[in-house]
Amino acid sequence: MIETTPSPPLMTAFDALVRPHRRALHLHCYRMVGSFAEADDLVQETLLRAWNARDAFDASGGEAGMRRWLYRIATNACLDHLRSSSRQAASARSFAEIPWLQPYPDVLLEEEAVTRESIALGYLAVIQRLPPRQRAAFVLCELLDGSAAETASLLETSVAAVNSSLQRARATLSRHEPPARGDTVSADERALLEAFISAHQSGDCKASIALLTRDVRVTMPPLPACFEGVDQVLPLMERANAMGEWRLVPAWANRMPAAMSYLRRPGDPAFRAFKLDVLHVRDGRIHEITTFEPRLKAAFGLPEVLA
Structure with missing residues (x-):
């Protein structure tokens, strides 16, 4: 007989695997879209997609493999969301022109090694100027320390395309990035x-x-x-x-x-x-x-x- 409803033990086991990654996934989605509320929805979408694709997951990669798999799903969920929203921030001069931008509570960053520069509103506002796939390449490489090869695999593109995206993204940030400050509140x-x-x-x-x-x-x-x-x-x-x-x-x-x-x-x-x-x-x-x-x-x- 085909099981149409997953058993509680299976769901519990799946939750135990993904739970350690939820907060990091939420921060990743937030950086991609600039909205705390939308990041909430995108994490739920990521976990739903992961659940539906669980049979395709290769467990031989261990914890690192799980992380890469979830980030791939989360990034694609964000890209799908950004394509459907068709919003533009390329010419925005201030936060007032990025109406979807929301703050991120520091209480949720306590367990994450997050520098102030990489989460500051001014920095996120600049990231919102980048085209979606360019933004994804930048976030994955610069903020998550992924290699160009790893990012190319995750985005299903070439290393050359990732390097090109990074070069353009860095040029945009060099023109608009706010001054760097210390990593802790003084x-x-x-x-x-x-x-x-x-x-x-x-x-x-x-x-x-x-x-x-x-x-x-x-x-x-x-x-x-x-x-x-x-x-x-x-x-x-x-x-x-x-x-x-x-x-x-x-x-x-x-x-x-x-x-x-x-x-x-x-x-x-x-x-x-x-x-x-x-x-x-x-x-x-x-x-x-x-x-x-x-x-x-x-x-x-x-x-x-x-x-």
């Missing part, structure tokens, strides 16, 4: 975040402005909004203060200082999640604030309402 950045939180909560616009560079930018993906310079940002802060009372909670994202902001409007007894600010620091001051919707609060381990 004490100065932690102090800057504390000062940002204090000024925001107290409604002290003067103290907030003192933390910013004169050419500061505030972007709000997915909205096509970009506020440049202190003269544009100050009225934005004043409008925020008029909305109600604020409470902020540190929430590190993409190896960068960030804060989840909770707003209590007049007449509302509760502080409700309103936005996530990710701070880009330059020379000891905040050079850019990328403001996201609070929909990923659960991934950051934060509540909808502050007690």
Whole structure:
């Protein structure tokens, strides 16, 4: 008799094989598509494809073979997704022009050896400029330390094609890549975040402005909004203060200082999640604030309402 429903022991054994790779696969998908939520979906799609193709897997390769197999499936799932979405970021000047870009919680990076440079929002925004297959070659070789031969095998192309893709990708990054910084959050950045939180909560616009560079930018993906310079940002802060009372909670994202902001409007007894600010620091001051919707609060381990 043909078994149409897999047995629980078989599913348990399969889960035990793929579970150690889930977090790394999620990060890989995130780098490919720039969206945390889409990476969630793509990991599920990857595991479904892997399950359906399990009989074709060659177990003789051991753990390394499993990793290569899963990355091949995940990369192809991402490429299929990017082809179907037909979105373009080649001419994007800022995060505001990449509306699908989302932050990545540092709490999910703790078990991964991930440098700040390779996960920073500015770096990911540049990667989104690359055509899909060029992006895949770059991520696999540069960020996952794969060889050109391994990447060519995974992408089912030639080594020459991979090297050509890498050359073009590196040229794009050399033109647009933001300045490199240290791999860990510094004490100065932690102090800057504390000062940002204090000024925001107290409604002290003067103290907030003192933390910013004169050419500061505030972007709000997915909205096509970009506020440049202190003269544009100050009225934005004043409008925020008029909305109600604020409470902020540190929430590190993409190896960068960030804060989840909770707003209590007049007449509302509760502080409700309103936005996530990710701070880009330059020379000891905040050079850019990328403001996201609070929909990923659960991934950051934060509540909808502050007690």
